[in-house]
Amino acid sequence: MTVVWMDRPAEMFDREYEWAALTRFITDDQAGATLGVVSGRRRQGKTFLLDAACRAAGGFYFGATEAVDAESLRRFSGALTAHARPVTPYHFAHWSEAIDALLALGSERPVPVVIDEFPYLAKANPELPSVIQEAFRPLRDQRTASRTRLLLCGSALSLMGRLLSGNAPLRGRSGLELLVRPLDHRLAAEFWDITDPRLALMVNSIVGGTPAYRREFARGDSPAGPDDFDDWVVRTVLNPETPLFREARYLLAEEPDLRDTALYLSVLGAVADGNATRGGMAGYLERKATDIAHPINVLEDAGLLHRDADVFRDNRPTYRIAEPLIGFYHAIMRPVWDQLERPGSAGRVWQASRRRFASNVLGPHFEQVCRDWVLHHADPDLLGGLPARVGHGVVHDSKARTGHEVDVAVIGIADSGKPPLLAIGEAKWNDVMGAAHVERLHHIRDLITQVGRFDTTRTRLICFSGAGFNDRARELAAASNDLRLIDLAALYGR
Numbered sequence: 001m002t003v004v005w006m007d008r009p010a011e012m013f014d015r016e017y018e019w020a021a022l023t024r025f026i027t028d029d030q031a032g033a034t035l036g037v038v039s040g041r042r043r044q045g046k047t048f049l050l051d052a053a054c055r056a057a058g059g060f061y062f063g064a065t066e067a068v069d070a071e072s073l074r075r076f077s078g079a080l081t082a083h084a085r086p087v088t089p090y091h092f093a094h095w096s097e098a099i100d101a102l103l104a105l106g107s108e109r110p111v112p113v114v115i116d117e118f119p120y121l122a123k124a125n126p127e128l129p130s131v132i133q134e135a136f137r138p139l140r141d142q143r144t145a146s147r148t149r150l151l152l153c154g155s156a157l158s159l160m161g162r163l164l165s166g167n168a169p170l171r172g173r174s175g176l177e178l179l180v181r182p183l184d185h186r187l188a189a190e191f192w193d194i195t196d197p198r199l200a201l202m203v204n205s206i207v208g209g210t211p212a213y214r215r216e217f218a219r220g221d222s223p224a225g226p227d228d229f230d231d232w233v234v235r236t237v238l239n240p241e242t243p244l245f246r247e248a249r250y251l252l253a254e255e256p257d258l259r260d261t262a263l264y265l266s267v268l269g270a271v272a273d274g275n276a277t278r279g280g281m282a283g284y285l286e287r288k289a290t291d292i293a294h295p296i297n298v299l300e301d302a303g304l305l306h307r308d309a310d311v312f313r314d315n316r317p318t319y320r321i322a323e324p325l326i327g328f329y330h331a332i333m334r335p336v337w338d339q340l341e342r343p344g345s346a347g348r349v350w351q352a353s354r355r356r357f358a359s360n361v362l363g364p365h366f367e368q369v370c371r372d373w374v375l376h377h378a379d380p381d382l383l384g385g386l387p388a389r390v391g392h393g394v395v396h397d398s399k400a401r402t403g404h405e406v407d408v409a410v411i412g413i414a415d416s417g418k419p420p421l422l423a424i425g426e427a428k429w430n431d432v433m434g435a436a437h438v439e440r441l442h443h444i445r446d447l448i449t450q451v452g453r454f455d456t457t458r459t460r461l462i463c464f465s466g467a468g469f470n471d472r473a474r475e476l477a478a479a480s481n482d483l484r485l486i487d488l489a490a491l492y493g494r
């Protein structure tokens with residue numbers, strides 16, 4: 001495969017992996033048209049990425065809108081006419097003609113062709129995936145004579161996921177499946193130009209790693225320092241004049257599979273209030289667990305709710321809100337929405353919400369960042385091996401008749417026998433950690449050993465703290481080979 005490198009735009013932040021994947025796909029010189037699928041939650045920069053790729057390689061970009069099929073086909077005909085400048089303008093009667101015209105664009109060289117917001121077209125014309133399937137039939141002359149690199153892009157994760165799954169028409173037709181993810185906590189800090197780790201995590205717990213929230217929604221407004229954080233929240237996220245104020249509501253409304261919006265809002269509200277299990281959600285909503293199974297599955301498919309398996313107990317999953325801004329909205333904004341809509345009320349509301357923010361937003365987000373750090377950033381030597389899975393769970397203490405929550409559980413690769421438990425950890429955002437936290441982890445490790453499910457001979461203990469460690473904890477870590485203390489500076493590679 002011959003790859004001709006495309007210059008990445010200077011104004012593009014990171015996305016080096018995604019740009020390299022697109023470059024390999026687009027510039028591949030082999031004969032035959034190929035199909036790719038690009039997906040990701042809204043506001044992650046997919047459009048900017050794909051439009052830049054088309055510009056760099058001289059391709060065709062079409063952004064679909066929510067419209068009836070005839071209008072979309074007419075808009076597509078006009079856009080392709082403006083791009084290709086044929087002798088007579090295109091007036092496609094059917095999408096099969098339009099797709100063949102796209103294949104003709106690649107008759108002489110590899111050409112990228114992007115159909116953005118493809119779910120809008122597929123919703124108006126459910127036959128469109130089958131039309132593309134037929135156009136990309138392996139031995140079809142129009143395909144074999146073309147080197148068009150067709151990229152279908154969409155933000156509706158549920159629909160995009162179904163495009164290539166099971167018996168879907170396009171299953172087996174795609175040569176690229178690219179998921180554009182939010183920036184992780186380290187890249188997000190760099191993007192927001194925040195050097196203080198504590199401030200970076202506080203901002204990240206609200207806006208996550210979505211690039212558009214700084215550039216377009218906050219108009220480049222980033223906290224000037226730790227002392228500016230409260231004012232920044234008031235003037236951006238809680239300000240009715242800014243797009244961030246209603247963004248969480250729009251994210252839910254834009255999902256095509258979410259019909260009974262009130263029920264889905266209530267499910268997310270239950271999770272934001274600390275009800276992370278199906279039973280807890282059902283109790284919060286005063287419904288049967290079976291009644292909320294469907295909305296939970298839909299929210300999962302839409303990428304708004306994430307299911308975490310309990311590492312120590314089978315069939316006891318918990319759920320967390322995948323988009324930080326939605327979690328912040330449900331924990332802080334939704335309960336007092338009427339007050340926030342009145343201009344000038346944000347400062348008073350925020351001061352009254354600080355404690356809830358720390359317990360319901362910052363604490364859980366800090367725990368998840370710790371798990372992400374272990375999986376993606378921690379040196380395997382620190383853990384005693386490469387993690388295969390990182391999660392959390394509850395360890396039962398039969399003698400005390402209680403359960404101990406483990407914030408971070410690191411499972412290694414099992415070569416044979418029992419899988420190794422590389423590490424267990426406790427994460428505290430606002431607590432200075434000391435000997436009691438270390439002793440608790442020792443006790444939990446002993447309980448896990450007694451059960452015998454994991455190999456704990458080399459299990460390390462990790463204390464994560466956003467507030468630091470006392471002298472006794474540092475003394476214990478200095479004298480121990482299996483105790484590690486991780487602060488915010490370490491999480492951010494400082």
